[in-house]
Amino acid sequence: MKAAAGTRKPNMREAILAAAEELFSTYGFNAVSVRDIAQAAGANPGSVTYHFRTKDGLLLEIYRRHCGPMNRRRSELLAAARRVRDLQDRLEAIVRAYVLPAFTSGSDLAGGGTRFTRLRAIMSAEGNEVVRKIIAQTFDDTSHAFIDAIHESLPHIPRTDLVWRSHFLLGALYYTLVTPERVSRLSRGSADGTDAGHAIEELVRATVAALQAAPLDEGAPRKIPGANPGRVVT
Amino acid sequence: MKAAAGTRKPNMREAILAAAEELFSTYGFNAVSVRDIAQAAGANPGSVTYHFRTKDGLLLEIYRRHCGPMNRRRSELLAAARRVRDLQDRLEAIVRAYVLPAFTSGSDLAGGGTRFTRLRAIMSAEGNEVVRKIIAQTFDDTSHAFIDAIHESLPHIPRTDLVWRSHFLLGALYYTLVTPERVSRLSRGSADGTDAGHAIEELVRATVAALQAAPLDEGAPRKIPGANPGRVVT
DNA sequence: GGATTATTTGGACGATAGTACAAATATGGT
DNA sequence: ACCATATTTGTACTATCGTCCAAATAATCC
Numbered sequence: 001m002k003a004a005a006g007t008r009k010p011n012m013r014e015a016i017l018a019a020a021e022e023l024f025s026t027y028g029f030n031a032v033s034v035r036d037i038a039q040a041a042g043a044n045p046g047s048v049t050y051h052f053r054t055k056d057g058l059l060l061e062i063y064r065r066h067c068g069p070m071n072r073r074r075s076e077l078l079a080a081a082r083r084v085r086d087l088q089d090r091l092e093a094i095v096r097a098y099v100l101p102a103f104t105s106g107s108d109l110a111g112g113g114t115r116f117t118r119l120r121a122i123m124s125a126e127g128n129e130v131v132r133k134i135i136a137q138t139f140d141d142t143s144h145a146f147i148d149a150i151h152e153s154l155p156h157i158p159r160t161d162l163v164w165r166s167h168f169l170l171g172a173l174y175y176t177l178v179t180p181e182r183v184s185r186l187s188r189g190s191a192d193g194t195d196a197g198h199a200i201e202e203l204v205r206a207t208v209a210a211l212q213a214a215p216l217d218e219g220a221p222r223k224i225p226g227a228n229p230g231r232v233v234t
Numbered sequence: 235m236k237a238a239a240g241t242r243k244p245n246m247r248e249a250i251l252a253a254a255e256e257l258f259s260t261y262g263f264n265a266v267s268v269r270d271i272a273q274a275a276g277a278n279p280g281s282v283t284y285h286f287r288t289k290d291g292l293l294l295e296i297y298r299r300h301c302g303p304m305n306r307r308r309s310e311l312l313a314a315a316r317r318v319r320d321l322q323d324r325l326e327a328i329v330r331a332y333v334l335p336a337f338t339s340g341s342d343l344a345g346g347g348t349r350f351t352r353l354r355a356i357m358s359a360e361g362n363e364v365v366r367k368i369i370a371q372t373f374d375d376t377s378h379a380f381i382d383a384i385h386e387s388l389p390h391i392p393r394t395d396l397v398w399r400s401h402f403l404l405g406a407l408y409y410t411l412v413t414p415e416r417v418s419r420l421s422r423g424s425a426d427g428t429d430a431g432h433a434i435e436e437l438v439r440a441t442v443a444a445l446q447a448a449p450l451d452e453g454a455p456r457k458i459p460g461a462n463p464g465r466v467v468t
Numbered sequence: 469g470g471a472t473t474a475t476t477t478g479g480a481c482g483a484t485a486g487t488a489c490a491a492a493t494a495t496g497g498t
Numbered sequence: 499a500c501c502a503t504a505t506t507t508g509t510a511c512t513a514t515c516g517t518c519c520a521a522a523t524a525a526t527c528c
Contacts, residue, residue, distance in 0.1 A: 012475080028360045030264035034516060044477055049517060051475090125359035125412050126262045164436040171409025172402035178359050201450055202398040209447030210440035216432075246505080268486060278507050283487060285505090 013051045015041040017065065020058050025119035028126055029059060056130045059123075063131065066116040067138050073101040074142055082149055091153040095169070095207050096200075098146050102173055103196045114177060114196060121174035150211060161215045169207045176203065247285045249275040251299065254292050259353035262360055263293060290364045293357075297365065300350040301372050307335040308376055316383055325387040329403070329441050330434075332380050336407055337430045348411060348430065355408035384445060395449045403441045410437065 019041035023032040034055055038045040052058040077097030084090035102117040123131040143166065150162050176199055253275035257266040268289055272279040286292040311331030318324035336351040357365040377400065384396050410433055 026361065028262065028264060030262060031360065033514075035514085045516090046478075046518085047476060053517090055516065122359045124409070125356045126265065127260070127412075161436065164433075165440050167410065168402075168406035168437065168440050171406040173405070174409055175358070175405025176401065178361075198450075199398075202395065203402065205395075205447050205450055206399050206402050206444035210444040213439050213443030216435055216439060267484075269484085279486090280488085280508075281506060287487090289486065 012041070012043050012047060016043055016048055016051060016058070017062060021062050021115055021119060024059065024062070025115045025122060028122045029128055030126060034058075059128070059130055060134070062116070062119070063134050063138075066112075067134070070101045070113065070116070071138065071142050074098065075145070077101065078145060078149060082152075087153050091150065091211065092204060092208050094146065094149050094153065095204050095211070098166075098169070099173060099200055099203055099207075102177075103200060117173070118177040121178045124174065154211060157211075157215050158217075162211065165207070165210050165213075168210065169203070172203060172206070246275070246277050246281060250277055250282055250285060250292070251296060255296050255349055255353065258293065258296070259349045259356060262356045263289075263362055264360065268292075293362070293364055294368070296350070296353070297368050297372075300346075301368070304335045304347065304350070305372065305376050308332065309379070311335065312379060312383060316386075321387050325384065325445065326438060326442050328380065328383050328387065329438050329445070332400075332403070333407060333434055333437055333441075336411075337434060351407070352411040355412045358408065359412075388445060391445075391449050392451075396445065399441070399444050399447075402444065403437070406437060406440070 016037060020032075020037045023037055023040060034048050035045050037058070038048050048055075048058065052061055074097060077100060078094065081090060081093035081097045084093045102113060104113045120131075120135075124135070147159065147162055147166055150166065151157075151159055154162065250271060254266075254271045257271055257274060268282050269279050271292070272282050282289075282292065286295055308331060311334060312328065315324060315327035315331045318327045336347060338347045354365075354369075358369070381393065381396055381400055384400065385391075385393055388396065
């Protein structure tokens with residue numbers, strides 16, 4: 001019944017992983033079915049169950065595939081950034097070391113890092129339980145290391161503020177990758193979403209400025225006449 | 235068969251809307267079933283179909299409920315912010331006018347605005363088609379108005395950069411509401427997620443600084459010895 | 469080349485999804 | 499009190515979900 005029986009996929013497992021990664025990062029985990037993935041990979045739904053017992057197991061394997069190389073790349077870039085003499089330049093290098101691996105994964109081909117980061121963004125929004133554990137035990141170490149490095153470059157700013165601003169950086173990064181068309185729609189139809197280089201530079205520039213801002217409690221460096229920084233309405 | 239037949243919900247439609255809003259904003263649209271919503275609202279699944287023909291219709295009604303008041307509030311605050319004399323203070327007021335209504339909706343009770351913004355964050359990540367149309371035709375006007383106002387306060391910065399930085403603001407705002415526990419976990423277990431006031435102030439401070447940063451093309455105000463702002467690897 | 473293992477296949481299972489619909493019940497006007 | 503309307507209920511329908519399983523097929527090793 002099959003036409004060319006000899007033309008098998010050399011590694012179906014990889015094809016399934018790639019298809020799942022692409023679909024999950026585009027439509028989210030819950031919106032994609034195992035059958036969707038199998039069809040996109042040219043496989044049988046049963047094959048997915050064979051290689052990765054469950055749908056969660058498939059997601060888990062995707063994370064395992066990327067977390068290692070990405071964090072390794074981040075550590076390398078962070079170590080190099082720490083050696084930069086000028087404090088201002090060092091801060092920028094640190095931020096770049098955090099952002100860059102999110103766009104270019106060391107493992108696979110073009111757009112691999114972007115795709116995985118987009119997946120992480122969607123998963124953090126959907127609040128998947130399987131992912132929460134991986135995030136907590138894998139990325140928090142990296143985040144701490146980066147915040148420590150940032151704090152060394154900006155010793156006069158309380159750590160709490162730096163945590164907030166790093167948090168904002170991650171949110172901005174996620175949102176940029178999740179909505180690739182929004183920026184070009186708001187500005188003008190200049191570049192398509194593949195112009196990751198420009199996005200990175202804009203993000204780095206904005207983040208460095210945000211990190212350097214005066215902390216909240218210091219009343220001195222700003223005047224603040226009318227605006228009261230107190231509690232919100234609630 | 236029913237115990238107290240007289241104790242009916244005074245307005246079941248509202249109860250369904252509230253339950254759907256809470257569940258959608260917590261678990262995402264796809265992960266929540268109509269039956270889940272009905273059960274949480276103490277209603278029958280058929281009642282959901284009666285009031286809002288489909289699940290999409292229910293989501294649509296939630297957006298209709300909030301978009302009006304929130305954008306109206308934003309316009310009011312923006313108009314007030316435009317009247318601030320000092321350029322620096324005006325910029326901060328503009329950012330605050332954008333952020334504040336995302337935390338406190340004018341329509342319903344405590345956490346209403348936060349809940350709806352969290353919903354918007356999840357929906358933008360999941361890429362729902364119904365929502366995409368509402369966003370495009372409802373929020374882009376508001377976004378344009380804010381960017382125009384920001385551009386008036388920062389005339390020397392190209393509009394493209396301001397668009398990017400406003401984009402980052404929205405991403406940071408979304409991510410902060412989607413992961414309410416992450417910040418307290420990274421810093422220290424100080425305050426629970428309900429401390430929206432502090433989050434707003436941190437976000438405003440960081441955003442104002444980011445908006446004021448020197449644009450990318452100007453090579454003058456920074457030195458940039460080793461870092462090349464060129465294209466990414468790809 | 470035959471035996472053993474690894475992989476793929478197609479179909480099936482129970483569970484649950486969104487939605488539809490008729491009957492039952494509550495509500496409001498007169 | 500009665501009727502018309504609005505709402506709620508219970509159930510049923512079809513589709514699809516994740517997962518499982520035995521048979522078929524490909525790959526590997528002696």
